Amino acid sequence: MGTTQLESVQEPKYWHLRTVLSEALDSDFAVGEILPNERDLAARFGVARATLRQALEQLELEGRLQRRRGVGTTVAPPRVGVAVSTAQHEWTGGVSGEAWQPVDCVSEVAPTAVAAMLRTGGEPVHVVRRIRVTHGQAVAAELLYVPASSVPDLSAIDAPSGPVRARSVMRELHRLGLEGQDRTVELGSARADDAKELDRLPGAPVLVVTTRYFASGGTAAVSVATYRADTCRLTFGDSGALEISHDEQQQERQAS
Amino acid sequence: MGTTQLESVQEPKYWHLRTVLSEALDSDFAVGEILPNERDLAARFGVARATLRQALEQLELEGRLQRRRGVGTTVAPPRVGVAVSTAQHEWTGGVSGEAWQPVDCVSEVAPTAVAAMLRTGGEPVHVVRRIRVTHGQAVAAELLYVPASSVPDLSAIDAPSGPVRARSVMRELHRLGLEGQDRTVELGSARADDAKELDRLPGAPVLVVTTRYFASGGTAAVSVATYRADTCRLTFGDSGALEISHDEQQQERQAS
DNA sequence: CAGTGGTCTAGACCACCGT
């Protein structure tokens, strides 16, 4: 009876470890600081390395840690708030500064799900690949599917593919008057090509933002953007951005 | 030279397994069907159970599988599209049908991050706990932080806590004229209490939606809602919902 | 009770990075 409520409930070791490490991160480590390597940490806590890794994975998922093979584990900076504009008619994803960089453009048959939204059958569409860079870091990779009918004046003389072509398509797209957008967000895992551009391993958790652009009574384009889930916080603002300082975030985590 | 391009690139076993299983799910299994148990599957593919589990985890993260301890692994239904209303002045999260169910209400000091948004210091606020149910399944758990100043007419006679109190707070809240909302989405892991209500294990991946409600020139309330990332697809619609059939989704996955 | 997924161990080897 007098015992001070000793962890009666069964809590997995890795979960408890996660909590302990989380608190240690708050109090004893600065952003960017390197943690001891996994083998040392595991030994220090008296667990197998796999168990320690399970805890680290949790913390990485929560955006607290950053791990790089061959380098080490560092304390991650707070998540970047990236604006996913709402009801704003922009193709660029941002009026100034941090914008999308066209990387490539090819002509391909869209995946079935996209083709269904575009109401195109098996005809190939322009597929523009773009990268979103914030604070000098790639945070998102996008595939923008544009039916030929949406950019009728596209010069056939321009390069048939590559970044030049990508810019041409975007230029033509800007001419359309946007009537609205539809957007969904879901969790996914990075495909090999996306992972490469986001500097992550295949399968890394990403937030998949699917946007449908409406113009002249139909779906003018569909975008599938994958954001790094570990470093990004998507913001949808009717009025200004939601900003939280890092300290505040940490304290919220402790409270939970 | 003459060899038919035999997997020269190093692809992890679990990643390859994920692909194989994904294709098998598309062709040989129906939604709800139970897969063979992990030990059998691992043996069948000639890998250790841990490796097989790594592949299953990926597929579960992508919403393709559902695993329940003591029961088995089943093929998951397509993700549910849940509307996260944009620029709509609702506290209920839905005009008709699938709505939020008040579960409880207590008076507590808000976590620091929330307190900062509410501009309340250490004063306790009303914390309403709500569950969002869709198709008979709990898809989200929410904590709604309401400063006393936002509901001045709240009867002091009502129960000080519990579902009755929760409904009282919501009723008073409806009286306010909403001026706007701010919203962020990020990846998180379920806390123990949320996990319980969502019928998941602690640490399960969730989409954390933080909403700031503005009224009468200030922040009237802050909501932190955690959605099951495995079963939910958040929709933000300016005009109608984005609907994709299950077949189409599967084919998109195959294409990637 | 038997069978399932969840946790944990103690190793091994590999891919990658910086020096």
Add this chain to the structure above:
DNA sequence: CGGTGGTCTAGACCACTGC
């Protein structure tokens, strides 16, 4: 090259579910 995280193995035991 040495050190890091990433992958993989072959076990063991536990917690939970349903019969």
